[in-house]
Amino acid sequence: MRTLKFLLEKEFKQIFRDKGLLPVIFIMPLIQLLIMPLAANFDIKNxxxxxxxxxxxxxxxxxxxxxxxxxxxxxxxxxxxxxxxxxxxxxxxxxxxxxxxxxxxxxxxxxxxxxxxxxxxxxxxxxxxxxxxxxxxxxxxxxxxxxxxxxxSQQKLNTGIELRSSNWFNPHMNYQLYMVPGILVLLVTMVCGFIASLNIVKEKEVGTIEQINVTPVKKWEFILGKLIPFWMIGMIDFTLGLLIGRLVYGIIPVGNLFLLYAFLAVYLVALLGFGLLISTYSDTQLQAMFVAFFFIMIFMLMSGLFISVDNMPSWAKVIARMTPVTYFIDVMRMIVLKGSRFSDISLSLLKVAGFAVVLNGWAILNYRKTA
Amino acid sequence: MNEKAIICKDLTKRFGDFVAVDNISFDVSSGEIFGFLGANGAGKTTAMRMLCGLSYPTSGEAAVAGFNVFTQQESIKKNIGYMSQKFSLYESLTVRENIRFYGGIYGLTNQELKEKGDELIAKLNMGNESKKMVGDLPLGWKQKLAFSVAIIHQPKIVFLDEPTGGVDPVTRRQFWDLIYDAADSGITIFVTTHYMDEAEYCNRISIMVDGRIDALDTPANLKKKYSAETMDEVFYALARGAKRTAD
The missing domain is CATH 3.40.1710.10 (abc type-2 transporter like domain)
Structure with missing residues (x-):
């Protein structure tokens, strides 16, 4: 455990000294959250x-x-x-x-x-x-x-059935209410997905990973040393995003915040495991970047943010269910808009936990200290 | 010097059809400074990586610090230091932080980290630079620091892969002073180099040609054997026969 402390210390110093990385992590997602929901409006006028x-x-x-x-x-x-x-x-x-x-x-x-x-x-x-x-x-x-x-009117009045619908949980059909939580999930996913996929491969490129590989550091310690800082960044980004949602868009989560954060915590572990997995398979940052971008595109289009998963053909539903983002966007909307409780999201939580175990296990397995 | 730090028998590494390291056998005694010479592409780095537990050998046997290179890599790693060809300290950490980081992951206590850090910085005359980012240091300084960090946990053996490449003669001299100090404190030195004057500083040297070890003896004996005046001539005599083109 003491080794982990030194790994974390090093990782945090590197992140906070990277003047190019900090704005990307903390400023860019917030700017996007201020702009994108205003544009992503399906309520068509004019x-x-x-x-x-x-x-x-x-x-x-x-x-x-x-x-x-x-x-x-x-x-x-x-x-x-x-x-x-x-x-x-x-x-x-x-x-x-x-x-x-x-x-x-x-x-x-x-x-x-x-x-x-x-x-x-x-x-x-x-x-x-x-x-x-x-x-x-x-x-x-x-x-x-x-x-x-x-x-x-002169003749007998027809007594037909009249249909009237009302929109629950979002009575005014406010698209921002619907989009902001989803976009926030996507932004956190992008930031954490990218930084995690680029990280180990950067050490490969610079050559420092060889120095680490020749030390007695254990594989899980090394992976955990990478995972924890990014996990915290994800938590911070998400919190800032929720604040913007509240201050700018007036979205106050109806459900339990603790439950939302518990889900986020598990989700981030799954996502970061995925990023690190890409990192262990790639040889250059450019390669990792393209692979990560490819998957982020799938996440964006298939996760139900813009296109409802229910409307997808069955093969596409399979892909949607294979991406952890789908579950988080769903749960996010459920908790923030509907106030869903633990029993409502427990299945999704279990699935995302499954992703976390598999992806991280795979990343640890695929990271080899001896080639 | 009876105890063997490295025992290597018929060690081989193949990449597909290419035999990078071809049945090499040698021993290195404890406390020895062992020079591992060879032209570019002769297989030195590959051999060294196998001994450090970074790469699986294809066949043969080898033990480093008494541990098997096939099965006990992680035990080997506790007992060796390694300085690769590529500079591998963290450039965005300061001198002090790099010492602390590597010392820390080798399991030094806080007390030891503090003492070792002070001692090392004093020895390297880096008092004014200790808070500078390593990336801002000149190459010679970086190499001296990398070496000192590689032996911070007082390993049994340290592997140095062309540690003085691109370094000026004065700094090279200082670097070898550090190597002698380390050897005096009981650390076995396994070093590759292209500088023949450095080869003379070694207790024994081996010369690799096309993945094989063609010569292995003390510098004096080798010169006698090849009736050469300098190590340069010995190296030429052997390396000229190489079929493999340099990397």
Whole structure:
């Protein structure tokens, strides 16, 4: 244990003397946390809508007015024909959606009780197209029931089932509330993942590892000597991130902070084990950097931060379940937003602990003092 | 000097088809200064790494400080010091901190660390530099410090891989004074060098050619045997026969 003390002393001195590393560890993640959540907003406003109205009736005007007043849409143009709308508005990216009212829209609506309108979406920007046509559908459906009520008021009132949904735990559908905890997990993962993967390989490059290998230092002592400082950095980064979440975004964890930190503690051991494993396999820092980057990319895209794991095809779900980040993002959201308790996250905790044991065991095994 | 610090019999290291070290056999007595010579690429460093427990031999037998190089590497490591070709102290730690770190991981007590540190800094005349980063020191100073750190735990044997490469003649002389001091205190010295004047300082030397040891004796006997005036001539006579191209 005394050896470990000397290893830690050395490691901390090296980290705090590295003037290039300190800002990367402590300043950069915080700046990203201040910027990224503001950009990663799926709540789409200002969808540009082109109108093609062949009817020009009170009803079509009413519907357009209703759409315009919803706050989601900006009516960019009125076109005389659908092809002209496509050429002039969609192709020049002035509009994202076209709404076309057919001729005799109002007349048929009253006579026949129904009349389709046509919505065309520019699917190049998939999210905008999808959400835009969804919003539009909702508004039209609403409009639909309004006129139906008006037309049928003389007759018997239809007693249908009305669907109303409310968003629990995030009632205002605030995307920051949803994204900030996830982004924080990702930032901690990136910082700790990179510094751990570059560390041992740096000693290989400089040649100091050979001097360590010729001493009686035990392998687990050496790995632990690397792991503990980075673990503490992860804890500090996470704490700073939570503070920013609270001060800037007003996110106050609903659940037990102690439970959150307990999970973080285990998660960091798993993550750092992974980084050190990369480090033991690599010969140069450049190589380690690329390998780490490759995996961090997978972590970013597959962990459920941007794409819900439930929506993934089954093979992708397998990959998502193989990355510890997925569990932490999930647990983070559960504890911070829902106030989940130990029994809710215990399975995830167990799995991440499994990752920690396997990855670190592997790293210790693969680090050879005698080649 | 009867006790053997290193016993090496038919030690071989192959990398695929390439035989880096080819059946070398020699003994080194305790307290001896043993010069391990050879051209670049002759296999010196590979042989030394096997003896230090950094690399598994392919075949043969060897014992260092009484421990087997196949099975007891970690016991060997407790009893040896090693100074590699590449400078390997931590450049972002000060002189004092490097001494403390390496002393510490070799298990010196706090009391010993303090005493050894003071003694070493005084001996190396580094009183003014003790708080400087090692990376800022001139090469000669670094090498002297690296050697002193390699023997801080008073090992039985110290392995030095070209310790004076690139060092000026005055500092080389000082370096050999340190080696003699260490030998006087009972440490066996195993040293590789390309400087033939340094070879003369050794008790015995071996000369490696193409992975084999072609000559092994005292410098005086070798000169007699090859009817040479200097060690330079002995080295030329042997190394000229090498087939292997230098690294």
């Amino acid at each position: 969808i540009n809508l082109a109108i093609v109205d062949h009817d020009y009736s009170p009803y079509s005007k009413q519907l357009v007015a209703k759409i315009a007043s919803s706050g989601y849409f900006r009516i960019v143009s009125y076109n005389y024909s659908f092809p002209s709308a496509v050429h002039e508005e969609i192709e020049s990216e002035k509009a994202d959606l076209i709404l076309e009212f057919p001729d005799k829209f109002e007349e048929r609506l009253i006579k026949e009780g129904m009349q389709p309108v046509y919505i065309a979406a520019d699917a190049i920007n998939g999210t905008k197209a999808g959400l835009g046509s969804n919003y539009l559908n909702t508004i039209i459906a609403d409009f639909n029931s309004e006129i139906r009520l008006k037309l049928l």
